[in-house]
Each structure stands twice: as structure tokens, then as C-alpha cells.
Amino acid sequence: MTPESIPLIKAITLDLDDTLWPIAPAIYRAELALHAWLTVQAPKTAQAFDVAALRAKRDEVALKRPDIAHDFTQVRHESLRLALLESGDDPALSREAFEVFFAARHELELYPEVEDAIRRLASRYPLMALSNGNADIARTMLGPWFRGAISARAFGVGKPDARIFHEACRRLSLEPVQVLHVGDDLELDVLGARNAGLHTFWLRREGCEPMDDARSAGLATVSCLRTLADRLGIPAG
Structure with a gap:
């Protein structure tokens, strides 16, 4: 993800478990x-x-x-x-x-910055939950900020299969190059989304163990969703 590609982004898909809350x-x-x-x-x-x-x-x-x-x-x-x-x-x-x-x-404890960051992100972009887990974003306090959700259970295949990413794009009426996916898992979220043609930010929270994986070289990373909103130029407050 480069600064030049940010204007292309028209929507954001977000992983849930270990991205919005610790699972x-x-x-x-x-x-x-x-x-x-x-x-x-x-x-x-x-x-x-x-x-x-x-x-x-x-x-x-x-x-x-x-x-x-x-x-x-x-x-x-x-x-x-x-x-x-x-x-x-x-x-x-x-x-x-x-x-x-x-x-x-669903009695979840959000990461500290998530509620405010989701509000900021939703002020500019349609948000869609994209999860291999069975959490229902509508049953959480974040539900009102999301336009929709796709789960591996409902769709029949999960990340990193390109089909689930493309289904999210279809529901958003956008091309993959217009969608940014954010998640914590290198294989499922980042590489899966990139292979499907989406832009990505890899969420690497403080305290994550270093990853010695050549595939992670050069990937755009953020340490929290507040940083993501900042990187996308969305003002706070």
C-alpha cells in the first residue's frame, strides 16, 4: 500500500478476531x-x-x-x-x-482504540466484516458502523480463498483494486487479499512476535486501527 494508492480506495474490509478484539x-x-x-x-x-x-x-x-x-x-x-x-x-x-x-x-473487550477508529473509518468508507470465525458483527457495539458481513460459514469457503474477497467486492459494487483489506493474519488476510487483487494493511499490534518470513517483506503494516485512520488521512474528532 503506497500513498499514491490511497485515493483508489473506496471501501474497507476488516477481519474481526484478533483485529478488533482479542479472541x-x-x-x-x-x-x-x-x-x-x-x-x-x-x-x-x-x-x-x-x-x-x-x-x-x-x-x-x-x-x-x-x-x-x-x-x-x-x-x-x-x-x-x-x-x-x-x-x-x-x-x-x-x-x-x-x-x-x-x-x-460476544461479550467482547475491544482493543482500546477500536471504537473511535472504526467511527473514523466509517465516516469516509463503507466497512464490511470479512471473517473465517463465527462472530456476528451485528451482535456487537460496532455493528451500526458496518454495511455488511461475510463469514466463511455463510459463504462456504474462507480466507485466503480469493472467492470470499471477490464476493466482498461484489457486494460493495467495487473492483478489488478499489478495496482495502485489513487483518492480523499474514496468510489468511494479507497474502490472501493481495492475491485476490485488493490493497492491504497488515495489523501488527505491539507485542506481536517477530516473524521471520520472506513473504512479509515490504508489506504495509500498522500497529493499530488508529494508525490506519491516520495513514488514510482521516481527521480525529
Whole structure:
């Protein structure tokens, strides 16, 4: 991304997890809430599967079911169904169990600058969420600033596949060269978007481990979304 290319930008697509909020603590809180619910509603499952074991069951399903591995919601549903079934509880409880998890998964703590930066970015550009995860931007406080969202679950393929980036461009009625994608993952976000013809900024927050990867040479990077708004020339306040 060069200063000369900034005038070409007509919209921004944004990754969600680890771009707008840290995902690990959110998932852990949701897993604790899920296990507390299971302790009351499905005690045999709660006894047989602690938080770590439920996570391992989720990973097992993702590995054994490549047909649904891109769909984090379906993977979580299926892993809960199997855990309930194997423990002797009613597997039909998996739907309610997932809703407990999913509600808690949206109790997010944004990175400090994000709310103000998103407001600034949205004042100039249409924003679209583009995520391989199952977060629903409409269920967050940032929802009003976004024009739309595309998830790997809904679309059928995830980043770095060029098709999901091109679908975002199609929905924005723009060409890839007119869209900027921002995310934290080198492979999924930055290289995927670049290969699809979009402009990119790689979000490398303070504290990120150095990456010894020749593919990262020369990439445009920002340390936070406030810096991104500054680089795009959007005034604060």
C-alpha cells in the first residue's frame, strides 16, 4: 500500500478476531459459561468433559470432518452433540448449549482504540466484516458502523480463498483494486487479499512476535486501527 494508492480506495474490509478484539480471552470466557451451564443441565457431560476436553472434542471434529471445518458454528454444534451423546445426556441439548456459548462469545473487550477508529473509518468508507470465525458483527457495539458481513460459514469457503474477497467486492459494487483489506493474519488476510487483487494493511499490534518470513517483506503494516485512520488521512474528532 503506497500513498499514491490511497485515493483508489473506496471501501474497507476488516477481519474481526484478533483485529478488533482479542479472541482467546473471549473464547475462554464462553467456554467457562458453557461448562457452568452443562454442570446444571447436563451434569454427566460436565463431569466427563472439562473445558480442555470440550475444546479437544471440537478440534477432533474439525479434523475428522473437513466438510464442515470452515464452519466454526457447525463444528462446535457437532462436538457438543457428540460429548452429550458419549456421556449419556440428551444430545438434543447441543443447540441450547451452543446458544449459551455463542452469547458469551460476544461479550467482547475491544482493543482500546477500536471504537473511535472504526467511527473514523466509517465516516469516509463503507466497512464490511470479512471473517473465517463465527462472530456476528451485528451482535456487537460496532455493528451500526458496518454495511455488511461475510463469514466463511455463510459463504462456504474462507480466507485466503480469493472467492470470499471477490464476493466482498461484489457486494460493495467495487473492483478489488478499489478495496482495502485489513487483518492480523499474514496468510489468511494479507497474502490472501493481495492475491485476490485488493490493497492491504497488515495489523501488527505491539507485542506481536517477530516473524521471520520472506513473504512479509515490504508489506504495509500498522500497529493499530488508529494508525490506519491516520495513514488514510482521516481527521480525529
